[in-house]
Amino acid sequence: MKNVRRTGVAALLAATLAVSVAACGGDEGGTQEKGPSSSAASPGADKAKNGSGGATSETETVLATVKGDAGVEMVINSATRDSGGFLTLNGQIKNTGSEAYTTPVQWSGTEEAVAATDRSFAGMTLVDSKAKKRYYVLRDTDNRPLTTSGFDPSISGGSALTFFAQFPAPEASTHELGVQFPGFPNATIEISG
Structure with missing residues (x-):
């Protein structure tokens, strides 16, 4: 019974992600090389950049x-x-300097199970200050974060690392969120869809 439930949840998650990929389209005409991406298919997975240029x-x-x-x-x-x-x-992490930038281990978050799944953006959170809620990167059934992962440990000077991160959607009435990510000041964004 437990295995049937897990299989059903995994199938539902895979179907939802497949619909998300189809709805969001493919590469938006950027010249990014394809590199290692996430552990699950997602709208931004094919745009994951390995930090080697572009x-x-x-x-x-x-x-x-x-x-x-x-x-x-x-x-x-x-x-x-x-x-x-x-x-x-x-989004993207752009190295505007001329030297290689070593990606901090804190980007992967502090959870032991998630940290063991390789470099990722699992340390990113969204904050709805009006509803007083914090949203964490979703995990699949194997506890892998639904975000860009497995990227190179550094971003070359003048290059960018393209990323995606998937979260539970806030309530429909929420249109503005704060983005928190280790090593960066908080950013405020508007939900675009």
Whole structure:
């Protein structure tokens, strides 16, 4: 009975993610190379950048840009709510310096089970200050975060690491969220869908 439930949950999650991928389309014309991505299919998984070079289109929507440590910027391009009850954040970490930037281990979060699944963006959270709620990156049935993972330990100078992170969607009345990520100041974004 327990295995049947787990199989059903896994199938539901896979179907929902497949619908999300189809609804969000593929690569938006950027010149990013494809690299290691997440443990599960998602709208941003095929855009995961391994930090070895490449540039993205300057015409992409920008919801927020915040400067972090050592010449890196976090650019958030979209925060899309879907009918399956998920909110997917897409963005980039840009190394604006000339030296390689070593990605901090804190990006993966502090949970032991998640930290054991390789480098990821599991340390990212969303905050709805009006409803006084915090949202964490979703996990699959094997406790792997639904976010870009397995990327190189550094981002070359002048390069960008494209990421996605999937969260439970806040209530429909919520249109603005705070984004918290280790090494960056808080950013405020509007949900774009």
